[in-house]
Amino acid sequence: MSKIYVCQTEKKGRAVFSKERFVKGEIIERAPVIVLPDPEWELLEQTALNIIIFIGQRMR
DSSP: OOSEEEEEETTTEEEEEESSOOOTTOOOOOOOOOOOOGGGHHHHTTSGGGGTOOOOOOOO
């Protein structure tokens, strides 16, 4: 069972919360990512994945 959960907040939108304390150095989540080239972003925005995309730092 996961120690974390996502909840909607009034002021900040979605946020991740903990159900219990963590041990120092404990991995709490592994989140695989797919890095896309810039030209593919416009296409992705036209799909159902549009609601879960995250624009992070550019990897170069």
